[in-house]
Amino acid sequence: MSTETDQEHPCLPGGLIALEQWQAPETSIRKTLRTGVRDILDQLRASIHPEEQAFRSLDDLPLLTPDRLRQYAPPPDAAEVTRAILAQLETREALRGRSVPFLVVPPFSGLARSLAASGRRVITPPDHLLLSEQDARSWWQRQLSGDHWVIPELADFWLRHRSGLSLLKELFALLASDKAGTGLIGCSSWCWQFWANYLPELPVAPVTPAPLDGERLVRWLDHLARSQTGQSLTVRMTHDGLYVLPAPEQAGQIKYSSFAQDLASLARGNPGVALAIWRRALRARPEAESEGDDVKSEGDLEAVTSSGPGCWVAPLDQLSLPAVPQSVGRHSSHVLHALLLHEGLSEEQLALVTGLSHREVDLTLGRCQRAELVTVVDTGTYFHVTPLGYPAVRKYLLSRGYPADGFGE
Numbered sequence: 308m309s310t311e312t313d314q315e316h317p318c319l320p321g322g323l324i325a326l327e328q329w330q331a332p333e334t335s336i337r338k339t340l341r342t343g344v345r346d347i348l349d350q351l352r353a354s355i356h357p358e359e360q361a362f363r364s365l366d367d368l369p370l371l372t373p374d375r376l377r378q379y380a381p382p383p384d385a386a387e388v389t390r391a392i393l394a395q396l397e398t399r400e401a402l403r404g405r406s407v408p409f410l411v412v413p414p415f416s417g418l419a420r421s422l423a424a425s426g427r428r429v430i431t432p433p434d435h436l437l438l439s440e441q442d443a444r445s446w447w448q449r450q451l452s453g454d455h456w457v458i459p460e461l462a463d464f465w466l467r468h469r470s471g472l473s474l475l476k477e478l479f480a481l482l483a484s485d486k487a488g489t490g491l492i493g494c495s496s497w498c499w500q501f502w503a504n505y506l507p508e509l510p511v512a513p514v515t516p517a518p519l520d521g522e523r524l525v526r527w528l529d530h531l532a533r534s535q536t537g538q539s540l541t542v543r544m545t546h547d548g549l550y551v552l553p554a555p556e557q558a559g560q561i562k563y564s565s566f567a568q569d570l571a572s573l574a575r576g577n578p579g580v581a582l583a584i585w586r587r588a589l590r591a592r593p594e595a596e597s598e599g600d601d602v603k604s605e606g607d608l609e610a611v612t613s614s615g616p617g618c619w620v621a622p623l624d625q626l627s628l629p630a631v632p633q634s635v636g637r638h639s640s641h642v643l644h645a646l647l648l649h650e651g652l653s654e655e656q657l658a659l660v661t662g663l664s665h666r667e668v669d670l671t672l673g674r675c676q677r678a679e680l681v682t683v684v685d686t687g688t689y690f691h692v693t694p695l696g697y698p699a700v701r702k703y704l705l706s707r708g709y710p711a712d713g714f715g716e
Contacts, residue, residue, distance in 0.1 A: 317530040319391040321517025332520040334572040369591035388421040411513040413714040415579025415694040419459035427457040443473035456490040462498035462650035483510040496712035497647040518576025521568030541617035583694035629679035629696035631703040651691040
């Protein structure tokens with residue numbers, strides 16, 4: 308059911324909620340049943356004889372061009388998201404009077420980019436993060452004095468090393484004594500999870516964007532496309548013709564797929580991950596469509612009132628998404644966990660926080676890059692987990708006993 312908050316902020320569906328209220332979206336009943344049936348059939352086939360897959364691979368169908376992807380599935384507008392966040396902070400009664408609101412978000416949310424565009428004074432980390440407590444305290448006292456400030460990503464201010472914790476320990480001490488001035492802090496969920504365990508009495512009450520369930524995801528994807536084209540985007544499934552977009556309120560009585568609900572579940576409500584998978588799944592309109600095919604009907608076509616652009620989307624179970632192969636090596640879990648804790652690190656920093664040699668770090672990064680689990684940004688200096696690889700990485704780390712953030716259960 309749509310809420311007033313959802314309608315007011317199409318770039319921030321659901322608005323901001325208390326961190327403890329966050330819940331992962333549920334998978335559609337249809338997908339759950341289909342997965343169960345497929346598991347049973349796979350076991351039967353393994354005991355009898357191999358058969359062809361129920362659906363042919365869609366990897367050979369035309370992909371959207373880069374220009375079309377930028378039109379149909381662009382990243383959120385940072386300034387627009389910032390305005391929505393600030394408006395939410397002003398209206399949330401629990402945050403009124405707080406001098407330093409604290410936002411915790413899962414990876415790939417784009418929050419840091421949005422907060423950096425807030426117009427407030429941006430505090431950036433010092434060149435060297437290994438500081439004594441006294442030096443860290445003096446550094447913060449200089450940074451926090453003066454006008455309104457913002458820290459776009461708190462994970463940039465520490466290293467998991469005995470000498471790399473001082474900056475955040477001193478910042479939290481200042482927050483506890485209400486000596487941090489007036490500001491705004493953004494923090495990745497993996498960084499927050501570490502510090503919430505390390506300092507369980509942290510003097511903050513974080514908020515987070517509401518998770519994107521299927522309904523919110525549809526409206527959000529529609530909003531992204533409309534922000535570029537000025538029109539609703541029509542998207543249908545390649546295998547059965549059911550609709551994913553436009554948003555239901557912009558169309559007539561048409562049949563909708565459970566794709567958006569299943570995508571929201573696969574991405575665990577994470578907008579950055581959902582958008583990355585959505586971009587991977589979009590396909591160009593097949594040539595045969597103009598001749599008529601068995602996946603559409605005149606009634607369905609007449610029900611869509613939008614005259615905007617259109618394309619197709621491949622089913623999730625036919626996509627080739629990154630997985631963690633055995634070949635990534637025995638040090639991969641240390642490296643991947645460190646990258647998530649710190650929202651990206653250089654090779655030198657990875658060696659420092661993992662205790663691995665530079666050669667071991669280099670080999671592990673190379674394997675993870677080939678598996679599409681890690682990418683390099685910032686002119687080839689910093690490595691990050693990829694949004695497409697994140698679901699597999701998170702599952703892999705959990706299976707190996709690593710503590711994970713709270714945005715997945």
